Amino acid sequence: MLRLFPAVTAAVLIGPVVAGLAGVALPAFGYFPALGGTALTLDAWRALLEAPGIWRSAWLSLWVALATSAISLGIVLGFVAGWSGSRLFSVLHRLLSPLLSVPHAAAAFGLAFLIAPSGWIMRLLSPGRRAWTARRTC
Incomplete structure (x- = not known):
């Protein structure tokens, strides 16, 4: 089994x-x-x-994606190289480690379920506790 x-x-x-x-x-x-x-x-x-213009649009999207990724990587590498070994860097490292361990998609889904119309926030502020009513547009 x-x-x-x-x-x-x-x-x-x-x-x-x-x-x-x-x-x-x-x-x-x-x-x-x-x-x-x-x-x-x-x-x-x-x-x-x-x-018309689909190939130019695709090329521009690819170029912008690669360029922004390279620029972001350069900024992060510069920050890490400049601040590595300092007290501030070790504090930031300790504070950011839990955030980096959470997958981005899981955090996005959790936030969506939290603020959705049927999420926990809306349930706390439900029509039973407030004067809210559901409107239908059908």
Whole structure:
């Protein structure tokens, strides 16, 4: 029984990723029944590649991403080289270590669940405690 746990764990973790990829890839290739696309085609890709300025836009995005990453790395390396070994650097190192151990996506999801309309903050300030009412725009 214990031998099945790795396979079940992998299936539980990989299953939603595969479903999400299929949900993105199928419409990209024309299969989106809700909009009438019931066959796989390359029409969307052809339209994308024929769009005026797409290659310049893609190149500019790549260049800006690489340049800003290089500039950020340079600033951080300069800071670390200049302040390494000092008392201030050791204090900052101690204070920032817990923050750097939290994955960014996990922190973002936690914050989203905290401030969402059904999150903890809104539950604390719920209509039972305040005079708030839900409005529907449907």
